[in-house]
Amino acid sequence: MENIAKQFKGNLGLFLVCAELSKSNLIAMPTVRNTKGYDIVALNPKTGKAAPIQVKCTDKRDFPILKIYWRDYEERIEETILCDFVFVDIYDLNQPKYFIVSDKDLKEILKISIKEHAHKYQKRHNLSWGEMLEKEEREKRKKQQWAIKLPQISEFEDKWETITNRIY
Secondary structure, three states: OOOOHHHHHHHHHHHHHHHHHHHHHHEEEEEOOOOOOEEEEOOOOOOOOEEEEEEEEEEEOOEEEEEEOOHHHHHHHHHHHOEEEEEOOOOOOOOEEEEEHHHHHHHHHHHHHHHHHHHHHHHHHHHHHHHHHHHHHHOOOOOEEEEEEEHHHHHHHHHOOOHHHOOO
């Protein structure tokens, strides 16, 4: 695959998703790039219903989602995941893959993943949850980056009905 600069991957994913939505007779309107929480508004011209969509695009097999501290990860997930997500895998640029995950499912996947990671960390370092939070505060750690990996969302491939069912 030809290397695509990072700043262009987001645009590529955005317009690929717009094209896919257009195939379903939906109006796909990209938002201003600094709109918090979503990248596209999909509109059904017949019903007038709309759905915001967040797009993540990569060729690396994982999709960075948010940066968090242990202490408030559940609240941050709730604040950050505001709508359905479309993850675009452009590893094979000629055959992009789409994974459409509802906001509810994505929140659950993230919470389970982070909770499992925290449990392993606690076991490895023989720490209670409180001790782990104290250590995080004491060491002035930076927020940890969390990403969704393709195996976590493989069941959502081409599940466009996640979006279309909301607006038809």
